[in-house]
Amino acid sequence: MLNFKVNEGLCIRCGKCITDCPTMCISMLEGDFPVILDENNCMRCQHCLAVCPTGAISIMGVDPADSIELQYELPTAHSMETLIKGRRSIRKYKNNALDKKIITKLLETASHAPTGVNAQGVLFTVTTTTEATEELRKEIYENVSRLLKTADYDKDDLRFQYMNMAHSAYTNHDVDVILRGAPHILIASAPKAIPLPKEDCVIALSTFELFAQTMGIGTLWDGMLQWCMEDFFPELAVKLGVPEDHKIGYCMIFGHPAVQYARTVQRKPGSLNLVDSF
Ligand SMILES: Cc1cc2nc3c(=O)[nH]c(=O)nc-3n(C[C@H](O)[C@H](O)[C@H](O)COP(=O)(O)O)c2cc1C
Numbered sequence: 001m002l003n004f005k006v007n008e009g010l011c012i013r014c015g016k017c018i019t020d021c022p023t024m025c026i027s028m029l030e031g032d033f034p035v036i037l038d039e040n041n042c043m044r045c046q047h048c049l050a051v052c053p054t055g056a057i058s059i060m061g062v063d064p065a066d067s068i069e070l071q072y073e074l075p076t077a078h079s080m081e082t083l084i085k086g087r088r089s090i091r092k093y094k095n096n097a098l099d100k101k102i103i104t105k106l107l108e109t110a111s112h113a114p115t116g117v118n119a120q121g122v123l124f125t126v127t128t129t130t131e132a133t134e135e136l137r138k139e140i141y142e143n144v145s146r147l148l149k150t151a152d153y154d155k156d157d158l159r160f161q162y163m164n165m166a167h168s169a170y171t172n173h174d175v176d177v178i179l180r181g182a183p184h185i186l187i188a189s190a191p192k193a194i195p196l197p198k199e200d201c202v203i204a205l206s207t208f209e210l211f212a213q214t215m216g217i218g219t220l221w222d223g224m225l226q227w228c229m230e231d232f233f234p235e236l237a238v239k240l241g242v243p244e245d246h247k248i249g250y251c252m253i254f255g256h257p258a259v260q261y262a263r264t265v266q267r268k269p270g271s272l273n274l275v276d277s278f
Contacts, residue, residue: 002042003061006033010056017048017057045118083210085264090218093182093255097130098217103184106215110208116196122204122249125187125240136236137179140225141170143233144178159227166224178224182253185222187229187237189246201249209252218257225251 004026017034018026025041026048028034034057036042042059049057055064075083107124115122127133144167153160169175179185186208188201209219229237230248238244 002036002039002044002059004036004039004042004048005058006035007056007058008033010054011052012054012056014053016051016053020047020051022047043118082264083213086261087210087213088218088261088265089220090254090257090259091180091220092258093180093218093253094258095130095181095183096256097128097183098255100128102215102217103128106208106212106217107186109211110204113200113204113207115200115203116194119190119194119196119200121190121194121197122200123189123242123246124204124208125189125237125242127185127240130183133179133183133185136185136240137176139236140178140228140233141167141176143228143236145171147232159231162224163227163232178228179222179253180220182220183255184253185225186252186254187240187242188249188252189237189242190249191243191245192247193245197247198249201247205250205252212254216256217254218259219252219254222251222253225253 011033013028013033015028015034018024018028022045023041023043025036025038026034027037034048044060046059046062049059049062049064050067052064058064103126107126110124111120111122113122127136144163148160148164148167151160155161166177169177186205188205188208190197190200194200205221209221212219226248229242229251237248242248
C-alpha cells in the first residue's frame with residue numbers, strides 16, 4: 001500500500017509531481033487532485049513528495065514536514081572540490097573507537113545514496129568497538145596463516161602474494177597491513193537478487209567516505225579485507241552477520257586518522273572524451 005495522500009488545502013495543482021514522476025504513474029483529472037491509479041508502477045522514490053512546492057504530498061506514511069528543506073545551506077562548489085581532492089586513503093589510525101551515535105549518523109546518511117531502481121538494499125555491517133575489531137583482526141590473521149600453509153595456490157595470483165606479504169608483516173614486525181590498525185571495519189553488501197548490488201554498495205561507500213571526511217574521520221577502501229571476506233574466508237562475513245544471499249560490494253576501514261595532510265595531491269589530468277558532434 002502506497003498511502004499516497006494529497007493535502008487538498010495545500011495542493012495548488014501545479015502538476016510538478018506528475019511531470020517529475022520517473023514512472024509516470026501520477027495523473028490528475030481536470031479540476032481534481034493528483035492520484036496514483038496503478039500503484040505497481042511506483043518506484044517509491046518519493047520524488048512527488050520532494051518536488052511539491054507546498055508540501056502537500058505524503059506517500060508511504062512519510063510526512064513532508066520531516067524532510068530537510070533544500071533552500072538552505074548546501075556545500076559550495078569550492079568546498080566540494082576541496083573535499084573531493086583533499087580526501088586521502090588513511091592507513092594510520094588512533095586507537096579509540098568512534099561514538100556509536102556518530103557511526104550511526106554516518107551510515108544512515110550514506111544510506112541516502114542512490115540505488116538502481118531505488119532498491120535500497122544496501123546493508124552496512126560495521127564493528128562498533130575496538131574489541132570486536134581486534135577479535136576479527138586476530139581471526140583474519142589466523143585464517144591467513146592457515147590459508148598460506150594449506151591452500152594449493154597459484155604463485156602468480158596477486159591476492160596470495162599480498163596475503164603472504166601481510167602475514168609476514170604481521171608475524172615478523174607486528175604491522176597490520178590488512179586492517180591497518182583501524183578501530184572499525186565496514187562491509188557494504190546487498191541482496192544478490194536486486195538489480196545492481198555491487199554498484200549500489202560502491203556508491204553507498206563513496207558517499208560514506210566523503211561524509212566521514214567532513215567530520216574528520218578517515219577511511220580506506222580495503223581490497224585486502226575484501227579478498228578476505230569475499231574470496232578466502234566468507235564464513236567470517238557470515239559470522240559478522242552478512243546474509244549468505246548477499247553480494248559483498250566492498251569493504252572499508254575507518255576511524256580517527258593518526259595522520260593529517262596539509263594539501264591535496266596533484267593527479268595527472270583526467271581522461272576526458274569530449275564529444276561535440278555525433
Ligand atoms: C577499490 C580500492 C581498493 C583499495 N585497496 C587498498 C588496500 O587493500 N590497501 C591499501 O592500503 N589501499 C587500498 N586502496 C587505496 C588506494 O591505494 C588509494 O586510493 C590510491 O593509492 C590513491 O590514494 P588516495 O586514496 O589517498 O588518493 C584501495 C583503493 C580502492 C579504490
